[in-house]
Amino acid sequence: MKGILFSISIMIIILVFTPFSFAADIYGEVSAYGNYAFDTEGFGYGTKLQLKYNPSLSDDYYLMADVSLKYQSENNYSPIRLNELYIQGFSTPSEDIDYKVGYMHLTWGASDAFSPIDNINPRPFSQSISQDALDEKIPVLALNVEWYMNPTWSLEFVYQPEFQSNYRPDQIDNLFLGYQLASMLDLNPQVMQIDTIQHLPEVGFLNPVWGVRARGNVGSVDTAFSFLKGYYLNAYPYRTDITVNPDGSSLVQTEMGYPERSVLGAEFQGEIPGIAGVTFRADFALFIPEKWTNQITTHNADGTTNFTTVDVFDEMYWKASVGADYTASDNSYYNLIYLLGNPYEEGKDINSYLFFRLEKPSPDSKWKPFLNSILNLNDGSMINVIGTDYNPKENWTITLSYSISSGAPPSLLAMAGDTLSLSVKHVF
Amino acid sequence: MKKLIMTFFLIIVFVAFSLQAFAITADEILDEMEARSALNATQKSVGTMIMTDEKGKEEKRDLVMYSYDDSEDTENRAFIFRFLSPAEVKNVTMLSMKDGDQIYLFMPAFKKVRRIAGSGKKEKFAGTNFSFEDLSGGYSKDDYDATLMNDDDDENYILDLVPNDPDSDYSKLIMTVDKEKFYFKKIEFIDLDGNQWKVLEVQKVQEEEDGSITILKMYFQDLKDNSTSLVEMESVEKGIDLPSNFFSVRTIQRPEI
Numbered sequence: 292m293k294g295i296l297f298s299i300s301i302m303i304i305i306l307v308f309t310p311f312s313f314a315a316d317i318y319g320e321v322s323a324y325g326n327y328a329f330d331t332e333g334f335g336y337g338t339k340l341q342l343k344y345n346p347s348l349s350d351d352y353y354l355m356a357d358v359s360l361k362y363q364s365e366n367n368y369s370p371i372r373l374n375e376l377y378i379q380g381f382s383t384p385s386e387d388i389d390y391k392v393g394y395m396h397l398t399w400g401a402s403d404a405f406s407p408i409d410n411i412n413p414r415p416f417s418q419s420i421s422q423d424a425l426d427e428k429i430p431v432l433a434l435n436v437e438w439y440m441n442p443t444w445s446l447e448f449v450y451q452p453e454f455q456s457n458y459r460p461d462q463i464d465n466l467f468l469g470y471q472l473a474s475m476l477d478l479n480p481q482v483m484q485i486d487t488i489q490h491l492p493e494v495g496f497l498n499p500v501w502g503v504r505a506r507g508n509v510g511s512v513d514t515a516f517s518f519l520k521g522y523y524l525n526a527y528p529y530r531t532d533i534t535v536n537p538d539g540s541s542l543v544q545t546e547m548g549y550p551e552r553s554v555l556g557a558e559f560q561g562e563i564p565g566i567a568g569v570t571f572r573a574d575f576a577l578f579i580p581e582k583w584t585n586q587i588t589t590h591n592a593d594g595t596t597n598f599t600t601v602d603v604f605d606e607m608y609w610k611a612s613v614g615a616d617y618t619a620s621d622n623s624y625y626n627l628i629y630l631l632g633n634p635y636e637e638g639k640d641i642n643s644y645l646f647f648r649l650e651k652p653s654p655d656s657k658w659k660p661f662l663n664s665i666l667n668l669n670d671g672s673m674i675n676v677i678g679t680d681y682n683p684k685e686n687w688t689i690t691l692s693y694s695i696s697s698g699a700p701p702s703l704l705a706m707a708g709d710t711l712s713l714s715v716k717h718v719f
Numbered sequence: 720m721k722k723l724i725m726t727f728f729l730i731i732v733f734v735a736f737s738l739q740a741f742a743i744t745a746d747e748i749l750d751e752m753e754a755r756s757a758l759n760a761t762q763k764s765v766g767t768m769i770m771t772d773e774k775g776k777e778e779k780r781d782l783v784m785y786s787y788d789d790s791e792d793t794e795n796r797a798f799i800f801r802f803l804s805p806a807e808v809k810n811v812t813m814l815s816m817k818d819g820d821q822i823y824l825f826m827p828a829f830k831k832v833r834r835i836a837g838s839g840k841k842e843k844f845a846g847t848n849f850s851f852e853d854l855s856g857g858y859s860k861d862d863y864d865a866t867l868m869n870d871d872d873d874e875n876y877i878l879d880l881v882p883n884d885p886d887s888d889y890s891k892l893i894m895t896v897d898k899e900k901f902y903f904k905k906i907e908f909i910d911l912d913g914n915q916w917k918v919l920e921v922q923k924v925q926e927e928e929d930g931s932i933t934i935l936k937m938y939f940q941d942l943k944d945n946s947t948s949l950v951e952m953e954s955v956e957k958g959i960d961l962p963s964n965f966f967s968v969r970t971i972q973r974p975e976i
Contacts, residue, residue: 319807345974353974381973389969426829442964511821513834562836568886570836620888654944655772656854685778686807718806 319343319357324714330345331708337363341374346500357391368415368429368458375430387439394430399504399517400574400612401560404550404646405630407576407610408517408556411449411502413457413524415633423714431455431500444507446637449519451501454494456549457524461487468528474541475601476589483541490548492522504556512561519556522549523580523637524637527603531587551581552606563615573613580604580638604638614646623651635703657682661692665704672698672705678712688716745865745878749858750902752943755932760936761959762786762933766952773945780804782950785976787966794818797966801976818859825971832968849939850888853900858903874898878966900924902932910943917941927957 325336339361347353357374361367400406412428433451440446456668464487469480494500500521507514526547534542555577563569583604589597614628630644649662660679666673678692692712698705768780786798793816801812812825814832822835863880880892890913895905902924908917923936933955940947970976 318809347975355974396830398829401834403833437969439964439969442967445969560834570834572834652741654945657772685805688807705904 303530306511316346317342317344318719320716320718322714322716324712326710326712329709329711335364337367338362348378351381351383355379355391355395366416366463370462370586373430388436389439390434390436392434394432395435396428396430397433397435399515399558399570400511401515401558402574402614402628403572403616403626404628404648405633406558406574406612407632408554408558408574409634410519410521410524410554410576411451411500413455415458416460416463422634429455429458444505447504447506448572449502449504450499451521452494452496453493453500454500454522454549455524456491456526459525463681464526467701468543468545471474472531472533472587474701476587476599478533478535478541479539479660482538483543484541485543485545487526487528487545487547489526490546492549492551494522500541512559515556515558517554517556517558519554521553522551525635525637527583528585529583529603530587533589535589535592537592550583552577555579569614569615569617571613574611575613576610577607578610579607608638608641610641621651623649625649633703642670667698667702667704670698670702671694674704674707686718690714690716742870743867743876745867745876746860748867748876748878748896748901749860749863749865752896752903753859755901755930756788760787761957762787762788763956763959764952765954766950769949769951771947771949778805780808783976785807785961785965787961799966799971799976800973810974812976814966814968814971816966823971825968832972858892858906863892868893872898894910900926900932902934915921918942923951925955931957933957 307553319340319342321338321340323336323338325334327334339359341357341359344356345353355375355377357376359374360370361372362370373394375393375395377391379389379391379394379668381389383390383711397411398409399411400408409514411433411540412431416430417427418423431451432453432455433449435447435449437445437447437499465485466480469483472478473480473483500519502517502519502521504515504517526549528545529549529655530546532544536542540693557575558573560570560572563571581604583602584601585601587599587601589599591597610632612630614626616624616626626646626648628646630646632641633644636642645664645666645668647662647664648660651661652659659682661676661678661680663676674694674696676692678690682690683689690713693711694707694710696704696707696709700706724761762785764784764786766782766784768782770778770780772778782801783803784798784800787796789795796818797814799812799814799815801810802808803810810825810827814823814825816823824833824835825831826833858880862883864883866879866881867876868879869875874897876896876898878894878896880894882889882891888910889908890911891909893907893909894903896903900923903919904921906919907915908919910916916941920938920940921934921936922938923934925933925935927933933956934943934952936949936951939950941947964970
């Protein structure tokens with residue numbers, strides 16, 4: 292009932308704001324969605340109003356304000372979201388410098404999806420692989436400066452004096468932790484009560500998250516090399532206390548923190564010599580984590596106590612996204628990407644995936660049927676989404692899709708389940 | 720009698736050589752067209768595009784376009800094309816550099832610039848019936864094998880242009896060129912099966928004092944999906960001052976250009 296009332300309030304706000312927005316140069320979108328999960332027989336729905344205001348303050352300065360009012364029936368990290376709020380300066384303080392300061396989204400990486408270099412902004416939790424879900428980010432407070440050194444190369448600097456983590460609902464965090472512990476210690480995750488305490492890293496003006504990125508051309512290939520010094524955006528356990536009851540149930544108390552990490556990145560995009568018409572996009576990231584262990588103390592039902600140390604991060608590792616896309620003469624679009632790791636996997640948990648997207652628009656571009664597939668090469672789990680976008684009139688998009696997942700838990704792909712989704716979006 | 724024959728023979732030879740000397744070739748026509756369009760290096764155009772689908776439904780888009788044309792070196796040819804409205808394509812911007820060899824697309828929603836390559840150029844640009852390939856370059860003799868098909872029309876040259884690019888969507892283009900002002904009045908795009916696919920007609924031009932030609936209105940038909948686009952420029956400024964690095968990915972990310 293609360294959700295319905297909230298949705299109605301959003302609709303009223305939309306009706307009030309839309310005429311005003313035209314007058315005040317405010318633009319944005321309004322959307323609504325519903326989905327039905329066949330496995331859980333659950334119905335999910337949500338509405339969103341997003342308003343953007345990007346006025347010129349002078350010839351060289353702009354303000355960007357982007358806020359959302361969002362209701363979703365589950366896993367909503369905030370009903371009112373500040374997406375971006377920053378001042379942007381062009382060719383200032385000198386002709387070859389642009390900068391932004393405030394709350395912002397920063398996108399690094401050449402890949403169209405799941406770039407391992409795109410680590411600055413945290414994300415809200417989502418099991419969807421729709422473009423809207425992939426593009427959703429939580430803003431960070433930052434200073435972003437780009438120095439255009441010459442016509443070919445620029446140097447970007449990011450300074451972030453505040454830490455912001457990914458948003459993952461407690462029950463999802465507990466689910467992952469439960470499956471991890473169950474696989475290591477022979478516990479039943481179904482009868483596990485988990486309490487967690489999270490400690491945020493001490494990020495501040497003198498201990499910021501920071502990064503540099505050089506962008507330019509090497510021959511005909513667009514390239515970028517980057518270095519980012521900061522922290523993982525998901526929390527990891529470092530002290531776990533488990534009490535196993537005689538009935539097989541267990542109580543888990545875990546302290547979690549955010550390990551420090553450095554990420555070296557390389558991005559490439561261009562044409563493949565000898566294969567006309569194909570654009571390749573490749574991102575490679577080398578993660579160098581601080582050594583992180585989880586000290587596990589298990590109090591067994593028979594009164595004995597075991598001590599176990601699990602290495603969470605003990606060595607550097609690679610993540611990558613290597614793909615190619617091709618548009619045929621009938622305007623169908625093919626995109627195939629090999630992924631080493633997804634945004635939610637790190638260290639020893641990394642899997643290999645194949646991601647495939649096919650779009651085949653109708654000649655008048657009103658209909659755009661698509662297929663999205665992601666296959667976990669390690670365990671064979673898979674999500675296939677078939678659907679279509681439909682543009683009934685200017686500025687309106689309706690999307691209907693059916694998602695089928697296969698595999699077994701704890702695979703994230705398997706846990707997505709089968710879902711029928713419908714969304715309507717209007718941009719103004 | 721011998722003298723008469725000799726004189727007659729010389730006249731024939733002279734006439735034949737004169738005709739040869741004054742005949743213009745297809746490549747020369749393309750060169751002259753390029754020269755006429757490149758007299759002013761920089762240009763800013765603001766206009767509208769009205770797209771009509773097969774059911775007759777119209778969509779209007781406002782646009783701004785900056786271009787740089789260098790008659791000395793076509794490799795320097797570049798342009799920026801941005802939609803100003805409606806909301807769903809607002810600030811979607813295309814940058815073409817190196818005479819269409821390097822194309823970038825800025826989609827504000829994704830906050831990054833995307834490289835478009837190869838047959839990506841065949842993709843329709845932001846829902847119009849223009850492909851990136853249609854928009855990305857001029858009609859240089861370097862890109863086509865050109866043949867002059869007529870020499871008896873007082874008003875127009877008819878050229879057959881066969882693309883050098885083996886991946887082109889077109890088997891040839893048939894171009895009608897104004898004999899006096901050297902601009903194309905019409906281009907018929909012939910598909911790989913030999914059928915007429917698209918027709919581009921220039922409906923209004925402005926001749927500048929320096930002899931260059933500015934296109935003010937053009938009409939583009941896609942005969943396969945029965946859609947049209949009418950592009951009309953409301954203002955054209957020539958010879959504007961632009962920074963040397965204006966045609967760059969930096970520029971197309973700006974909220975206003």
